Amino acid sequence: MARYSDDLGLAHVLADTADSISMSRFKALDLYVESKPDLTPVSDADTAVEKALRSTLARTRSRDGVLGEEFGVAGGTGNRQWVIDPIDGTKNFIRGVPIWGTLIALMEGDEPVVGMVSAPALGRRWWAARGLGAFAGRHQAAAQPIRVSGVRRMADASFCYSSLDGWEQTGRLASVLDLMRKTWRSRAYGDFYGYMLLAEGAVDIMIEPELMLWDMAALVPIVTEAGGSFTDLSGRNGAGGGSAVATNGQLHDDVLERLSPAGLRAL
Template sequence: MARYADDLALAHVLADTADSLAMSRFRALDLHVTSKPDLTPVSDADTAVEKALRSTLARTRPRDGVLGEEYGSTGATGARQWVIDPIDGTKNYIRGVPIWATLISLMEGDEPVVGLVSAPALGRRWWAARGLGAFAGRHQAAATSIKVSGVSRLADASFCYSSLESWEQTGRLASMLDIMRKCWRSRAYGDFYGYMLLAEGALDIMVEPELSLWDIAALIPIVTEAGGTFTDLTGRSGPGGGSAIATNGKLHTDVLGKLTPGGLRAL
C-alpha cells in the first residue's frame, strides 16, 4: 500500500500547479469561454490546467496513460492511468462562484487507487490513497484525517443531489422526491462538493444519475477511505457505471433500495 504514497505526493504537486493557473484566471475580465459539442462550457483555464498537468505527467510518469476531460486519452496504454478533470464545476467558475475544483486520480486497471480534489477558491483540499486513509486541509502539511458520519436513519440524514432536471430525465424524479421527504434535510450542492462534505461527515448521502469517468474517479478513494460506500445506481462499486450513490455506508442499502429497487440484488 505504501507504494501509493509517491503517487499521492505527485498528485499534490499537480494540484499546486492547477491551483495557481486556475486562480490566476478566476473572475478574470478577459476569461475566454466557448461551448463544446455537448453544449457544456469550457474556459481557457480548463484547457491551460489540463495541458500543464499533462506536461508534468509526461516528464514524471512517462509510462502512465492520461485521460482528461478536455483532451481525451493519450500516452501509454498500460495498467496505470491518470484521470484529470481540470475544473469540475466550470459553470460555477465562469460565473464567479467559488465552488469548483481540480480532480486528479490514479487508476490501476478499472479501480481508482489515488484521489485528490483541490478547491483553491475555498482554501481546501481533500485526498486519499488506497490503504492510507482520507485527509483534508489547505495542503499536505496541514492535514486532518476525515471520516463519514454515523447517522443510521433517513429521518436524521442530510441528503445531497445534483439538479432535479437530470433525475427527471432518467425517470427517477418521483423516487428522489420520496427520499427527500424522508430525510431530515436536502440540499443540491452539486459537482464534487457534496461528496467531500460526505467524506467529512457533514452530510450523509450524495447521488448523481449521470457522470463521466473524470467526474467520479478522484471521489471514490476519498469517500471509501473515509469509511463510506460508493456504487452506481445498480449497486456496483467502481467508477464504470456512469452514476453515483455515495453514503456513509449505514444508509446505503436504504437509499439504493428506494432509488433503484433492482440495485439491491447487486449488493
C-alpha cells in the same frame, strides 16, 4: 499499501500547479469561454490546467496513460492511468461562484487508487490513497483525517443531490423527491462538493444520475477511505457505471432500494 505514497505526493504537486493556473483566471475579465459539442462550457482555464498537468505527467510518469476531460486519452504502456477533470464546476467558475475544483485520480485497471480534489477558491483540498486513509486541509502539511458520519436512520440523514432535471430524465425524479421528504435535510451542493462533505461527515447521502469517469474517479478513494460507500445506481462499486450513489455506508442499501425501479413502483 505505502506504494501509493509517491503517487499521492505527485498528486499534490499537480494540484499546486492547477491551483496556480485556475486562481489566476478566476474572475478574470478576459476569461475566454466557448461551448463544446455537448453544449457544456469550457474556459481557457480548463484547457490550460489540463495541458500543464499532462506536461508534468509526461515528464514524471511517462509510462502511465492519461485521460482528461478536454483532450481525451494519451499514452500508457501498462495498467496505470491518470484521470483529470481540470475544473469540475466550470459553470460555477465562469460565474464567479467559488465551488469548483481540480479532480486528479490514479487508476490501476478499473479501480481508482489515488484521489485528489483541490478547491483553491474555498482554500481546501481533499485527498486519499488506497490503504492510507482520507485527509483534508489547506495543503499536505495541514492534513486532518476525515471520516464519514455514523448516521443510521434516514430520518436523521442530510441528503445531497444534483440538479433535478437530470433525475427527471432518468425517470427517477419521484424517488428523489421521496428521499427528500424522508430525510432530515436536503440541499443540492452539486459537483464534487457534496461528496467531500460526505467524506467529512457533514452530509450522509450524495447522488448523481449521469457522470463521466473524470467526474468520479478522484472522488471514490476519498469517500471509501473515509469509510463510506460509492457505487452506481445498480449497486456496482467504483467509478465506471455512469452514475453515483455515495453514502456513509450505513444508509447505502436503503438509498439504492429507494432509487431502484422496484422502489419507484412502491411509492
